[in-house]
Amino acid sequence: MALNIRAAAAKCIFAVIDKGRSLSDELPLQISKIDPKDKALLQECCYGVLRVLPELEYEVRSLMDKPLVGKQRVAHFLLLVGLYQLKYMRIPDHACVAETVAACPALKCNHLKGLVNAILRNFLRKKANEDNSTLPDAIKYNHPGWFIKKLQIGYPNDWERILAANQIKPPMWIRVNRQHHNIKEYLALLIEAGINFSNVDDKSGAILLTKAVDVYKLPGFELGHVSIQDGAAQQAAVLLNCQPNDNVLDCCAAPGGKTCHILELTPDIGKMTAIDIEENRLIRVQENLTRLNLTAEVITADAAKQDWWNGEKFDRILLDAPCSGTGVIRRHPDIKWLRKATDIDILTKLQQEILKNCWSLLKPNGTLLYATCSILPEENSQQIQAFINQTADAELIQINQNQSIGWQILSGENNMDGFYYALIKKKNHSS
Structure with a gap:
């Protein structure tokens, strides 16, 4: 028997928020338990709740005397699912309430049916009188406070537009x-x-x-x-500008979209090597190569080390660096809640390490394209400025006439994801 759709959504969000699992890992597990025709509804509930999580949490807190904890905790997420439907979906209110209450037995909280029913009905009564003008920014904008502060510092004129873009469903x-x-x-x-x-x-x-x-x-x-790939991600292969017979490295390559794009644009490159630290993610790279009838050497490897390398230097390197993912929040709203402020320092140190290592694999006169799907200056322009300052044979090539250090695409700009690119040439000191 198929699992109740609201119960599946509650389990999924519980796994993301309380267990730290990614939505892209958890959602397929729950989809396998429901009627296939309900897949779109489940996705809408999960993505929707994660987009406006602080707002829904605020509503639940205002409607309850004490929070649900322990074994009852999953019912808290069921309430979030119910409230999201009442606030944002076109399902009739009575059907939303009835179906959400009916999900309680599947979550082993049959005894909470009365409570769930009462809270959702109370919300409907108070909804007409809501005033959100005095709410804290984290609730008003549905983003973590630390992230809002970083955007206000980095983009004093654009931060609100970036936050608004993150809340819109991504285009195709x-x-x-x-x-x-x-x-x-x-x-x-x-x-x-x-x-x-x-x-x-x-x-x-x-x-x-x-x-x-x-x-x-x-x-x-x-x-x-044809393939599916965001417009911002499609800039990578064009900027790298590979030439016939080039020896090319795609570093941190999974899921392989950029690897394949490079091969599509320049089929006569000498060799393409694609590496990633996560072996299971390289399965996707191989699947993409196979569907597109392309060939690359795919290696499970740590980009900060050289134990995988055969000693042949590369003409072009694409370093799609591990990052906060803050430019793709509209596609992955769970990033807002899985990422922590303390992660950024850890990530910038890892980026420095990988960048330094990749630089040593590049031929003189070769080019390295540094890329992230982040919009945080610490991971992007500041990272590259520091590298250029510390690296005597590194020359930054300007790729955007309005920006001196790389090219920062902000979330939603020209309907694209947030992305950063910097193109760096290795000077040949002997010439």
Whole structure:
């Protein structure tokens, strides 16, 4: 028998918030327990609750005398699911309340049915009189306070816009495999298939669809003619600008979108090596290569070490550095609650270590593209400025006329994810 959808959502959010599991790991487990036709509803409940978590937590606190703890804790997350539906979904109020109450037995909290029912009904009564103008920023903007402070310091004119962009459902960008079609040809195929698009990025040729579609409806998807990849991520292969016969390293490569894009744009490079520290994530890299009929040497390796390296230096290195992921919150709202302020110092030290190690693998006159899906200056412009200051043979190549140290794409800018790029050339001192 399929699990009640609200119960599945409560279990999923409980695992993320209290157990520290990622949504992308936990959601598939819960999807496997429900009726397949309810998948979209479960996803909406989980993503939605995580987007507006502080606001919902505030509502629950104001409606209860004491919090649910211990074995009853999972019912707290059921209440969040119920409140999210009442506030943000078009399901009739009576159906939301009834279905949420009906989820109690599946969570082994049958005795709390009356409480869940009363809290949701009380919320409906008080909803009309709500005044949110005096709430703390963390509740008003639905982001952790430490993150809001960092944005206010880093982007005094843009912080509110960034927070608002994080709360919007992400659009669907696609990448055309140039080995099969040029952009113009593929746009014609989209029109023929009745799939609307709203933008084509000038630099990369990334196509923004007007609304998301099933991937198998995209012309030639199963044949490797097109892939799903955000417009910001598609800048990497273009900026790296690989040439025929180049020896190329994609460092921290999983899930392999950028690896494949480089090979699509420059099929006659000498060799592509893709490394990642997590062996299970490299399965995705291999799957992507196989679907697109591309070849790379895929190695499980720690990018901060050289025990995997055969001694041949690289002409081009893409370092997609481990980062806070703060630029992709709209795709992964659990990042807001899994990431802690103390993580940033740890990450910047790891980035320094990997950057230094990768630099030693680069040939003179070679180029390294440093990339993150972060919007925090500590991980991006400040990190690169420090590296340039400390590295005599490093020359920063300007890639954005409005920014002196790399290119920071802010969350939601041109409908893209938040991303950072810096292109660095290794000077040849002998010439």
